[in-house]
Amino acid sequence: MLFHTLDFAIFLPIVFVLYWFVTNRNLRLQNLLIVLASYLFYGWWDFRFLVLLFFSSFVDFCVGIYLGKENHPRNRKMLLWISLIVNLGMLGFFKYYNFFLQNFVDAFSFFGKKVEPDSLKIILPVGISFYSFQTLGYVMDLYRRKLEPARDFITFSAFVSFFPQLVAGPIERATHMLPQFHVKRYFNHDQAVNGLRQMLWGFFKKMVIADNCAIYANMIFDNSSSYAGPTLVLGALFFAFQIYCDFSGYSDIALGTARLFGFELMRNFAYPYFSRDIGEFWRRWHISLSTWFRDYVYIPLGGSQGSAVIKIRNIFIIFLVSGFWHGANWTFIAWGALNALYFLPLMLAHKNRDNIAIAAQGHLLPSARELAGMIITFSLTLIAWIFFRAENMQHALSYLERMFGGLTDPAAYREAWTFIHVNTGFAIHFLIAAFIVLEWIGRDSQYAIQHFSLGWRKPVRWAFYYSIAVIIFLYAGKEQQFIYFQF
Secondary structure (H helix, E strand, O other), rough: OOOOHHHHHHHHHHHHHHHHOOOOOOHHHHHHHHHHHHHHHHHHHOOHHHHHHHHHHHHHHEEEHHHHHHHHHHHHHHHHHHHHHHHHHHHHHHHHHHHHHHHHHHHHHHHHOOOOOOOOOOOOOOOOOHHHHHHHHHHHHHHHOOOOOOOOOOHHHHHHOOOHHOOOOOOOHHHHHHHHHOOOOOOOOOHHHHHHHHHHEEEHHHHHHHHHHHHHHHHHHHHHHHOOOHHHHHHHHHHHHHHHHHHHHHHHHHHHHHHHHOOOOOOOOHHHHHHOOOHHHHHOOOOHHHHHHHHHOOOOOOOOOOHHHHHHHHHHHHHHHEEEEEOOOHHHHHHHHHHHHHHHHHHHHHOOOOOOOOOOOOOOOOHHHHHHHHHHHHHHHHHHHHHOOOOOOHHHHHHHHHHHHHOOOOOHHHHHHHHHEEEEHHHHHHHHHHHHHHHOOOOOOOOOOOOOOOOOOOOHHHHHHHHHHHHHHHOOOOOOOHHHOOO
């Protein structure tokens, strides 16, 4: 079930009413309702894959129970390996089987050997990368004795399957989320209103900015051999805004929906395009995944401790694994490797944590140095996004070659202007500009409009909210599936 559909518009009020007015006196019944609603939400796509969700939840629940009882180091490690094998095994089969098979065939073909194994028509279950990592994190925290195991399967299933963040995150930590299912929830009007406001902003980002940018990004990337440098730069810009507004828009809707039910999810985005270096970008982009890899992969490998060789090795491992997590394509691995190369100079010079606070904190405009840092960081990110969006490595390299090769041709700029004039129109550019301004003004908040209009008189404030709703209705682009559903 997609957030931006009529199905969800019917589903959400029904679950909300049942949750607060029917099951509100019994915590276990509330948690059971969450499980049932979440399974319906997930099964709306394909009920067959509910088996995988249940199986993953059941295995890690049982592993958790035994980890809570077991003290022998060897037995505890064996339980951890059971969880790793089950979850990574499912993920590897559904997501990477055909990738490894094709590369196996290509490797033999390179040496003149023809191999024709049977490939499988595997459907990638929506959200498997997210809920697998969530339950794995739970087991690893138990293994490290950071929390007590869940002893009620309904409560644990509610934690794993909680529908707002089930299929595209944020990837919650059991230490943060699981305790919220153990305590009675009370309806909080201010929390719910805050949630609705964040949902509104998320729908705007997804349906107005991301879906419209997707039209033009697809138009340019799908016909990149027909365009010159400046138009290809436009394509990369459109995709940069598409992927950010698509994914952060989903996260905003997820966080806002969770607040309607009394839950607080972890923040997943913190205005990454205002970052002044790549280190800051990765502290602000897909926070739940980057911190997951940091805590469960990077730090156990030694992190930034040890020799320069060890540091470089760990950086490349973490970024390559992050790229591979996104999909079974060499373009994602190249995207990860490129970001590792961006990050290495900062890390080796011990400057990767120079920019912790928000840009231009306490000021309306950034300094010249901050502005230069943001422009350079965004430009590097833009180049990396080309690998992320390209169909394959040949497409990515050809795109870059044509893009940089055509930037000195005056006729190419006329082509870009014609593309803007003929295909895009004025409205989308105005809306993107307004979006950037609002994000900049609200960069010290959890989301851009959290506090933006609170000081206004009530009629003016509501007029602002209704204006956003009208814009969503009038300028919603052609419906696009959330990008991160494919991961």
